Amino acid sequence: MPPIGLHGLRHSPASYLISQNASVIAVSHRLGHASPSVTLDIYGQVLPDDDRKLAEIAGSGGHGAVKNKKEPPKP
Secondary structure, three states: OOOOOHHHHHHHHHHHHHHOOOOHHHHHHHHOOOOHHHHHHHHHHHOOOHHHHHHHHHHOOOOOOOOOOOOOOOO
């Protein structure tokens, strides 16, 4: 495993927390950022499956996420 510097030690837990849907506001506060927008600019790429979630919500007419539906058996 390659050595990790102090900067990496800061980014690793922040990236992990955000990828696990932790509050960006809470992570931003913990990191001491001026605002959550700074945190999102740096860590936004680790937010999980946002495009898929938006598509599911839009596909359900805005009534929450669409659950996996099984097709009925063909006669």
